[in-house]
Amino acid sequence: MNKTTLVALGALLGFSAFAQNSPDAGLMADAEAIESKVIEWRRDIHEHPELSNREFETAKKIAAHLKSLGIEVQTGVAHTGVVGILKGDNPGKVVALRADIDALPVTERNDLPFKSEVKEQFLGQETGVMHACGHDTHTAIMMGVAELLAKHKDKIHGTVKFVFQPAEEGPPPGEEGGAKLMIKEGVLKKPDVDAIFGLHINSGTPVNTIRYKAGGIMASVERFVVNVEGKQTHGSQPWGGIDPILISAKIIDGFQTIISRNAPLTEGAAVITVGKITSGVRFNIIPESAEMIGTVRTLDPQMRDLIIKRMNEVAEKVADAYGGRASIEWQNNTVVTFNDEELTAQMLPTLQGIAGEENVNLTKPTTGGEDFSYFQEEVPGFFYFLGGMTPGNKEPFPHHTPDFMIDEDGMLLGIKTMSQLAVDYLNAQ
Numbered sequence: 001m002n003k004t005t006l007v008a009l010g011a012l013l014g015f016s017a018f019a020q021n022s023p024d025a026g027l028m029a030d031a032e033a034i035e036s037k038v039i040e041w042r043r044d045i046h047e048h049p050e051l052s053n054r055e056f057e058t059a060k061k062i063a064a065h066l067k068s069l070g071i072e073v074q075t076g077v078a079h080t081g082v083v084g085i086l087k088g089d090n091p092g093k094v095v096a097l098r099a100d101i102d103a104l105p106v107t108e109r110n111d112l113p114f115k116s117e118v119k120e121q122f123l124g125q126e127t128g129v130m131h132a133c134g135h136d137t138h139t140a141i142m143m144g145v146a147e148l149l150a151k152h153k154d155k156i157h158g159t160v161k162f163v164f165q166p167a168e169e170g171p172p173p174g175e176e177g178g179a180k181l182m183i184k185e186g187v188l189k190k191p192d193v194d195a196i197f198g199l200h201i202n203s204g205t206p207v208n209t210i211r212y213k214a215g216g217i218m219a220s221v222e223r224f225v226v227n228v229e230g231k232q233t234h235g236s237q238p239w240g241g242i243d244p245i246l247i248s249a250k251i252i253d254g255f256q257t258i259i260s261r262n263a264p265l266t267e268g269a270a271v272i273t274v275g276k277i278t279s280g281v282r283f284n285i286i287p288e289s290a291e292m293i294g295t296v297r298t299l300d301p302q303m304r305d306l307i308i309k310r311m312n313e314v315a316e317k318v319a320d321a322y323g324g325r326a327s328i329e330w331q332n333n334t335v336v337t338f339n340d341e342e343l344t345a346q347m348l349p350t351l352q353g354i355a356g357e358e359n360v361n362l363t364k365p366t367t368g369g370e371d372f373s374y375f376q377e378e379v380p381g382f383f384y385f386l387g388g389m390t391p392g393n394k395e396p397f398p399h400h401t402p403d404f405m406i407d408e409d410g411m412l413l414g415i416k417t418m419s420q421l422a423v424d425y426l427n428a429q
Contacts, residue, residue: 217337227328
């Protein structure tokens with residue numbers, strides 16, 4: 001019997017040691033008692049969003065709350081990150097719980113009493129700032145978890161490390177940040193973390209349900225910049241120059257044939273998206289250059305390498321065919337979010353015990369990315385999706401859009417599951 005079969009069997013049996021654990025009644029009751037407080041925190045954070053590496057006020061709010069609970073607090077980690085260390089009344093191992101705290105350069109369209117009206121400069125342009133991915137709920141949930149576990153220290157065998165992470169969406173160009181920088185600055189050390197848990201609320205998942213998957217659950221993310229060089233000329237005489245905008249269009253078309261004709265999609269999904277094109281200043285001038293910025297998402301390392309190789313070739317050769325030049329700059333944003341198979345099987349009964357077995361569902365991997373994956377490269381980790389679909393919404397707005405909205409009723413399950421996961425993991429060690 002191979003390892004995968006053993007893990008699957010363990011998941012079905014619930015790993016009897018864990019299956020015997022039912023949710024702690026006192027913990028669950030106290031979670032319900034603070035639900036309204038957690039929602040208030042979420043609304044305040046939603047109304048006052050801050051961009052990556054600029055989460056100054058959010059960090060102050062988190063740190064003040066943790067200190068009020070008697071939790072040891074570290075601030076300024078990876079610029080604006082906050083770490084809380086809670087030692088249980090009993091000796092044991094160390095588990096980390098992570099929440100991301102940054103917002104996005106998105107102008108909110110929702111008509112909410114706590115709608116974001118914040119405006120900031122992002123890459124030289126004024127934009128609205130919005131929690132358009134649910135990080136406000138993650139932060140508030142984790143603040144609630146900290147309050148619960150601080151109250152129930154007598155049930156903790158070991159130490160809980162609360163990791164409030166900035167810049168999950170990626171640091172601004174030229175800056176370090178996010179999970180990578182937290183790891184570099186020692187967030188998983190002193191005390192050394194044995195396992196880490198994280199969650200992500202999801203607008204397309206029904207409230208009071210959970211989606212999970214052992215192994216790869218989210219894609220690796222690459223950011224690319226294509227620089228195209230042409231030759232400027234008058235718009236009425238295109239034969240006098242080399243059009244970088246036309247070349248860019250042909251390169252984009254060529255990129256999509258890599259997915260449709262080169263990528264072995266039976267091995268896993270893959271996506272190439274160009275999200276921004278910049279070129280030209282006037283309607284009657286063919287410009288000298290163009291810049292394209294985009295992302296590549298893959299669930300298989302070999303496919304990732306193939307796509308990068310082919311994109312470099314396509315950009316160079318297509319540009320050459322039209323008399324121009326093109327090159328690509330690459331930046332890795334995340335690796336595959338990989339749930340440790342044994343840890344996933346061990347903790348599954350905890351989720352099922354709280355949400356109900358019928359509400360904890362195996363999911364297919366997604367081409368979204370998560371820098372929680374960097375923590376998982378260092379220690380065993382488990383990451384799951386929390387239902388947050390608004391009532392009656394058959395076509396929920398995607399994350400990272402101006403209309404993104406979350407049903408706050410879904411947050412209570414997040415508080416309960418993260419708290420119980422920490423207690424059960426430590427007590428089983």
